[in-house]
Amino acid sequence: VALGHEIAERRRAQAELREAHESLVQAAKLAVLGRMSSTIVHEVSQPLSAMDSTLAAAELHLRAGREARAEASLGAARALLMRMQKMVRNLKSFGSRQRIDPPEPVDMGQVLAAAAEVLAPRLAELGQSLHLAAPAGLPAAQGHPIRLEQVATNLILNAAEAAAAAAASEPISVSLTVQDPMLRLTIADRGPGIDPALRTRIEEPFFT
Numbered sequence: 001v002a003l004g005h006e007i008a009e010r011r012r013a014q015a016e017l018r019e020a021h022e023s024l025v026q027a028a029k030l031a032v033l034g035r036m037s038s039t040i041v042h043e044v045s046q047p048l049s050a051m052d053s054t055l056a057a058a059e060l061h062l063r064a065g066r067e068a069r070a071e072a073s074l075g076a077a078r079a080l081l082m083r084m085q086k087m088v089r090n091l092k093s094f095g096s097r098q099r100i101d102p103p104e105p106v107d108m109g110q111v112l113a114a115a116a117e118v119l120a121p122r123l124a125e126l127g128q129s130l131h132l133a134a135p136a137g138l139p140a141a142q143g144h145p146i147r148l149e150q151v152a153t154n155l156i157l158n159a160a161e162a163a164a165a166a167a168a169s170e171p172i173s174v175s176l177t178v179q180d181p182m183l184r185l186t187i188a189d190r191g192p193g194i195d196p197a198l199r200t201r202i203e204e205p206f207f208t
Helices: 002-035 037-063 067-095 108-126 145-165 196-201
Strands: 104-106 128-135 141-143 172-179 182-188
Touching: 037 067, 067 104, 104 108, 108 128, 108 141, 108 145, 108 172, 108 182, 145 172, 182 196
Parallel strands: 128 172
Antiparallel strands: 104 141, 172 182
């Protein structure tokens, strides 16, 4: 009886620990989105205004019988709409809670491209640029695509903010290389570095 009670208590404690971990991860993701909120609003409102003007121009072209120019304006409006849809889709994936599914093959080049898409407006606001080196044909990683994207997004954003604080002008370097049997992801910036007093704590869970 005592052993059964102890096993039940351990399972309950493990379940509570997993729930606390998921809550902390979710809070960290929402904090990142909060830091980017003003630039996200700008990035969406800008193409909306442009699309309004583009559709108005298409209407004028149609009234004047300039069908080719109207078609071009409609194509430009569609491109703006697709740009907004892609950004919203990436942000929705980034901010959502994810089930713990078994690891699967992940194209890290696509993961980094999605992270760069989400961060593009924030990087522009910080005056920082990104140099992404992800050669085609790299082997797949094993993991969860959205979680890996969340990791990459956080690391690149931290690098950009550190570089901006140091007024660095060099692009943030993000590269993938093969280091059999693994891939190595390297993110390098010209920020001020980590305070020596904090270096012993950087591997603590949830330490910022």
